[in-house]
Amino acid sequence: MHISFLLHNAYGIGGTIRTTFNLAEALAARHDVEIVSVFRHRDEPTLGAPAGVTLKHLVDLRRHSPGYDGDHPDYQAPARVFPRGDGRWKQYSRLTDTRIAAHLRTVEADVVVGTRPGLNVHIARQTRRGPVRVGQEHLTLDSHGYRLRREIGFRYPLLDAVTTVTEADARSYRTRLKLPGVRIDAVPNSVPAPTVAPADSTAKWVVAAGRLTKVKRYDLLVEAFAKVVAARPDWRLRIYGSGDATGNERDALRALIEQRGLHNHVHLMGPANPLEPEWVKGSVAAVTSRLESFGMTIVEAMRCGLPVVSTDCPHGPREIIEDGVDGRLVPVGDADAVAEALLGLIQDDELRRRAGQAALAASRRFDPVRIAERHEALFAELVARGSGAASRGRGRDALHRARGAVLDAAYTARYRAADVLRKGKRA
Amino acid sequence: MTGTTDASRPKGPRADCVADSAGGITFDMAGHGAGEAPLPERGGEPALVLRRRGAAPAEETRLPLTPAGGDRSRAVLPSTVELAEGHWDVSVGDRPVEPGIRDVRALVDRVPGPSGPVAARVPYPTADGRLAVRSWLRARHAEAGDLTFGEGACTVEGRLYGAPLGAGAVAEARLGDEVREVPASGEGHAFAFTLPYDRLARPSLDRQRVWQLWLRPSAGAEPVRVARILDDVWDRRNVFVYPESEGEGFRAAPCYSADNELCVRVTPLP
Numbered sequence: 001m002h003i004s005f006l007l008h009n010a011y012g013i014g015g016t017i018r019t020t021f022n023l024a025e026a027l028a029a030r031h032d033v034e035i036v037s038v039f040r041h042r043d044e045p046t047l048g049a050p051a052g053v054t055l056k057h058l059v060d061l062r063r064h065s066p067g068y069d070g071d072h073p074d075y076q077a078p079a080r081v082f083p084r085g086d087g088r089w090k091q092y093s094r095l096t097d098t099r100i101a102a103h104l105r106t107v108e109a110d111v112v113v114g115t116r117p118g119l120n121v122h123i124a125r126q127t128r129r130g131p132v133r134v135g136q137e138h139l140t141l142d143s144h145g146y147r148l149r150r151e152i153g154f155r156y157p158l159l160d161a162v163t164t165v166t167e168a169d170a171r172s173y174r175t176r177l178k179l180p181g182v183r184i185d186a187v188p189n190s191v192p193a194p195t196v197a198p199a200d201s202t203a204k205w206v207v208a209a210g211r212l213t214k215v216k217r218y219d220l221l222v223e224a225f226a227k228v229v230a231a232r233p234d235w236r237l238r239i240y241g242s243g244d245a246t247g248n249e250r251d252a253l254r255a256l257i258e259q260r261g262l263h264n265h266v267h268l269m270g271p272a273n274p275l276e277p278e279w280v281k282g283s284v285a286a287v288t289s290r291l292e293s294f295g296m297t298i299v300e301a302m303r304c305g306l307p308v309v310s311t312d313c314p315h316g317p318r319e320i321i322e323d324g325v326d327g328r329l330v331p332v333g334d335a336d337a338v339a340e341a342l343l344g345l346i347q348d349d350e351l352r353r354r355a356g357q358a359a360l361a362a363s364r365r366f367d368p369v370r371i372a373e374r375h376e377a378l379f380a381e382l383v384a385r386g387s388g389a390a391s392r393g394r395g396r397d398a399l400h401r402a403r404g405a406v407l408d409a410a411y412t413a414r415y416r417a418a419d420v421l422r423k424g425k426r427a
Numbered sequence: 428m429t430g431t432t433d434a435s436r437p438k439g440p441r442a443d444c445v446a447d448s449a450g451g452i453t454f455d456m457a458g459h460g461a462g463e464a465p466l467p468e469r470g471g472e473p474a475l476v477l478r479r480r481g482a483a484p485a486e487e488t489r490l491p492l493t494p495a496g497g498d499r500s501r502a503v504l505p506s507t508v509e510l511a512e513g514h515w516d517v518s519v520g521d522r523p524v525e526p527g528i529r530d531v532r533a534l535v536d537r538v539p540g541p542s543g544p545v546a547a548r549v550p551y552p553t554a555d556g557r558l559a560v561r562s563w564l565r566a567r568h569a570e571a572g573d574l575t576f577g578e579g580a581c582t583v584e585g586r587l588y589g590a591p592l593g594a595g596a597v598a599e600a601r602l603g604d605e606v607r608e609v610p611a612s613g614e615g616h617a618f619a620f621t622l623p624y625d626r627l628a629r630p631s632l633d634r635q636r637v638w639q640l641w642l643r644p645s646a647g648a649e650p651v652r653v654a655r656i657l658d659d660v661w662d663r664r665n666v667f668v669y670p671e672s673e674g675e676g677f678r679a680a681p682c683y684s685a686d687n688e689l690c691v692r693v694t695p696l697p
Contacts, residue, residue: 267667277531
């Protein structure tokens with residue numbers, strides 16, 4: 001098959017980029033695979049180009065480049081096709097509308113895969129007749145605002161399939177949106193086998209890693225660790241990561257560490273890339289988030305041989321961890337439960353060793369080769385069936401397009417009205 | 428303008444490394460192995476070169492790169508090869524080496540034998556993305572451990588290497604020619620001392636002072652610098668952060684220097 005991914009920015013850093021690279025590289029072993037990056041702001045992909053995969057870009061933002069697009073007049077005009085409800089809307093423009101449209105009108109592929117809602121909408125609206133259209137959801141339906149849920153609700157019927165990273169999210173898509181004839185499958189993210197030897201369960205360190213933002217609830221982990229230290233002062237905690245555009249809890253966490261007298265036991269390590277050699281410095285991993293769209297760090301830690309104590313938050317953790325076997329699931333927001341679960345693994349060397357080995361074995365199901373096989377099987381089935389043909393037919397497609405156009409106008413009018421109202425209130 | 432990335436552009440050499448607890452480091456390189464195009468070097472033998480930053484005259488250690496199967500080659504820095512204290516930049520010929528995966532777990536929580544000398548070598552990525560090795564080499568060394576805090580004072584616990592603790596042991600805070608001394612207690616190789624901050628704030632401050640901490644293991648013995656070097660953290664300034672205490676007209680807190688040496692920072696209150 002010829003498979004074409006459409007990605008926001010293949011040159012940045014992020015979970016979606018990493019996951020798309022892993023998948024593309026694994027698929028490239030047997031298929032013709034390209035990644036089309038809407039934006040390019042540097043010469044080389046920060047995460048390293050995936051082997052065997054063709055990388056293309058549509059809008060060049062490298063100032064030194066002869067093809068620099070930043071001065072294009074359309075670059076300043078707001079996007080019309082890329083949906084406003086997508087959090088990246090401000091980065092899109094009339095220029096991306098036309099560049100993406102030109103790409104999708106001429107794309108030489110059997111399967112076109114979008115990697116975020118806004119791009120999935122582009123694919124639904126602008127892909128030429130022929131290729132199978134797949135929209136990937138790397139976050140969750142719940143995490144999208146009302147506006148985006150409505151927009152994808154009336155655009156996604158023109159996709160052939162939507163893939164989510166958890167079964168829980170796939171259920172949301174099946175029950176909360178009406179997407180007749182659209183196949184909805186959960187395929188988890190993949191994590192490659194680490195290149196370092198797994199942890200041997202002897203280090204007296206708990207390791208956590210993620211952005212230092214409120215949703216990760218590292219405050220809860222610090223509180224829990226105060227209880228761990230009271231029982232086992234020989235154990236310590238490392239938290240890797242930094243803040244992001246949505247916030248930085250570093251100072252608040254540092255104040256909490258100081259308040260609890262944990263300056264000898266809890267260390268904010270700053271960002272680390274790659275994380276594998278950091279996980280293996282520990283024997284237990286901890287995740288105390290309020291929400292995890294998937295739970296990539298849980299899988300990463302397990303692939304390094306660490307049992308993970310995680311909150312049983314929506315959506316991913318319970319689909320990754322088998323409670324009591326390869327890790328622990330504890331109620332969300334309960335520091336005592338986190339401490340108890342950590343101490344359970346800390347106090348029992350044999351249990352910790354066994355759970356670590358179970359984590360190592362269980363996490364092999366997330367290997368890129370195995371995950372790619374699941375995507376590949378889905379793509380092959382859809383290609384065999386033909387895009388939209390079997391279930392919906394051309395007429396329905398056209399009807400939907402017409403309906404889409406009408407709804408477009410209606411939504412635009414309504415949003416304008418809403419904006420006016422909001423501005424009025426503020427004034 | 429749309430376009431394609433040329434992924435075949437050659438990249439700089441990159442090394443994965445594994446550190447052992449004795450101080451040895453193994454460097455594994457992919458794609459730039461011994462069998463590749465001749466490297467621009469004396470003698471023609473491929474080698475990984477460690478050069479001490481800022482050393483005059485130049486100081487370098489050459490580690491032969493030998494085939495390690497497949498497309499890989501390997502260089503080994505044995506624990507027995509001495510590296511002077513400092514930062515050693517890693518290169519192949521004149522090309523800097525990029526850091527790959529650094530497996531330095533064996534350095535975490537290291538407790539060497541008490542006799543000294545103490546050698547610590549941590550492979551690390553520099554701010555501009557190159558691989559370097561931070562080396563400490565001390566005949567005698569006072570390793571700082573946990574710090575605890577009382578009213579207007581901090582207590583430093585640690586472990587002494589290369590010298591016995593004896594009668595008359597003291598800790599010294601030094602700032603230029605000024606020295607403040609407090610008694611140190613010790614048992615075996617474990618030492619502890621408590622430093623009242625107000626002694627570091629007199630005479631009254633007009634600007635920030637950063638006092639360096641030393642340990643004199645017994646009466647008349649040469650002082651030993653207090654530092655923390657026996658783990659994988661090559662720069663702990665932002666990782667080991669301690670509570671600040673407020674005294675009359677000043678704030679004070681222990682901190683680490685860029686070289687992982689323990690200090691006390693005293694800042695005048697506005």
